[in-house]
Amino acid sequence: MSGKMMEKLGVGVIGCGNISMTYLRNAALFAGIELRACADISADAAALRAREFGIRSVSVDQLLVDPEVDLVLNLTVPAVHFDVTMSALSAGKHVFTEKPLTTSAAEGRVLVGEAKSRGLLLGSAPDTFLGAAGRRARRLMEEGAIGRPVTGTAFMMGRGMEHWHPNPQFYYQPGGGPVFDMGPYYLTMMVNLLGPVVRVMAMATKGQDERLITAEGPFHNTRFKVGTPTNVLSLLEFQSGATVNFGASWDVFRHSNHPIELHGTEGSLRLPDPDTFGGTVSLSERGAEWRNFESDGEPYGERNWPFAAPDRANYRMLGVADLARALAENRPPRASGELALHVLEIMEAILASGQSGQSVSVGGSLTRPPLLGEEEARSFLA
Numbered sequence: 001m002s003g004k005m006m007e008k009l010g011v012g013v014i015g016c017g018n019i020s021m022t023y024l025r026n027a028a029l030f031a032g033i034e035l036r037a038c039a040d041i042s043a044d045a046a047a048l049r050a051r052e053f054g055i056r057s058v059s060v061d062q063l064l065v066d067p068e069v070d071l072v073l074n075l076t077v078p079a080v081h082f083d084v085t086m087s088a089l090s091a092g093k094h095v096f097t098e099k100p101l102t103t104s105a106a107e108g109r110v111l112v113g114e115a116k117s118r119g120l121l122l123g124s125a126p127d128t129f130l131g132a133a134g135r136r137a138r139r140l141m142e143e144g145a146i147g148r149p150v151t152g153t154a155f156m157m158g159r160g161m162e163h164w165h166p167n168p169q170f171y172y173q174p175g176g177g178p179v180f181d182m183g184p185y186y187l188t189m190m191v192n193l194l195g196p197v198v199r200v201m202a203m204a205t206k207g208q209d210e211r212l213i214t215a216e217g218p219f220h221n222t223r224f225k226v227g228t229p230t231n232v233l234s235l236l237e238f239q240s241g242a243t244v245n246f247g248a249s250w251d252v253f254r255h256s257n258h259p260i261e262l263h264g265t266e267g268s269l270r271l272p273d274p275d276t277f278g279g280t281v282s283l284s285e286r287g288a289e290w291r292n293f294e295s296d297g298e299p300y301g302e303r304n305w306p307f308a309a310p311d312r313a314n315y316r317m318l319g320v321a322d323l324a325r326a327l328a329e330n331r332p333p334r335a336s337g338e339l340a341l342h343v344l345e346i347m348e349a350i351l352a353s354g355q356s357g358q359s360v361s362v363g364g365s366l367t368r369p370p371l372l373g374e375e376e377a378r379s380f381l382a
Contacts, residue, residue, distance in 0.1 A: 038053075156248045
């Protein structure tokens with residue numbers, strides 16, 4: 001069914017914080033969805049977003065029973081992802097939630113089961129793998145550009161949050177840390193390219209027991225205790241037989257590691273930051289010089305963010321548009337709850353292995369989402 005012909009999916013947003021600006025602004029790009037209402041624990045925050053985007057501001061309870069809302073876009077903090085998503089599913093609404101799906105795999109399995117039992121669609125960020133760079137990498141892999149994948153590396157490294165975030169404490173508690181906060185982008189991209197993970201081995205440490213907040217704000221120059229590992233090195237074994245080193249750290253001031261590199265029997269592939277939708281994908285065939293594939297000019301690869309002075313591609317809401325099309329075509333969404341659950345299980349296994357010092361199996365099964373073709377990607381646009 002053409003995106004131009006399908007009935008629009010009515011979207012209600014719960015959670016009107018900073019990330020909601022991106023989703024709400026991007027909603028106008030897509031033909032199959034329409035913003036209807038927003039809600040937040042802060043009525044003032046919801047009213048502000050409602051005025052900015054010309055939608056209704058309602059309470060959470062009102063939004064859940066609103067007949068014009070077909071899908072709840074859950075943009076709340078991770079600690080309440082489970083409660084909000086379960087409430088929406090119980091109200092008969094489809095759901096797309098920010099990452100992670102929830103803070104534990106056990107809760108994630110409950111949500112996936114609840115959606116399935118009710119005949120509802122459940123989707124989850126990140127949807128960045130559907131962007132121009134992710135699609136290019138997937139096409140090259142499927143065309144055999146690097147042959148059979150053998151090994152690779154993925155690194156998410158930085159200083160952490162306390163130098164810019166005025167209230168960063170929650171990032172450093174259980175359910176946070178670099179693995180749970182940023183890992184979903186890297187792990188989702190790798191699962192999209194390589195398939196499911198079956199086993200992990202990891203080492204996990206804390207670079208500092210306490211952190212000093214240097215960002216301006218009410219907690220400036222105060223310290224807080226770190227309650228979760230901030231430096232994690234892991235080895236991922238994929239069902240395909242490929243093995244990848246994945247490092248996630250908030251104890252690094254500067255580094256030169258590329259975000260993701262994959263190496264196979266015929267060549268090597270280099271990917272940009274998976275927290276963005278675009279960037280340069282590079283291919284080396286049997287040791288030849290890198291050949292670059294740029295994302296500019298391709299669907300969801302053009303730089304559009306920050307709005308005033310764009311320097312990256314940010315098309316959050318693409319996963320919601322795909323879910324709307326999936327509903328019309330009676331198929332699973334690509335950024336599905338099942339995919340997000342598998343990533344959640346990998347993250348839990350990494351931390352468990354880091355604590356025990358033993359390898360940890362990743363249970364369950366997963367079918368990789370089908371490649372989003374270029375024509376279909378364009379058809380989502382208004």
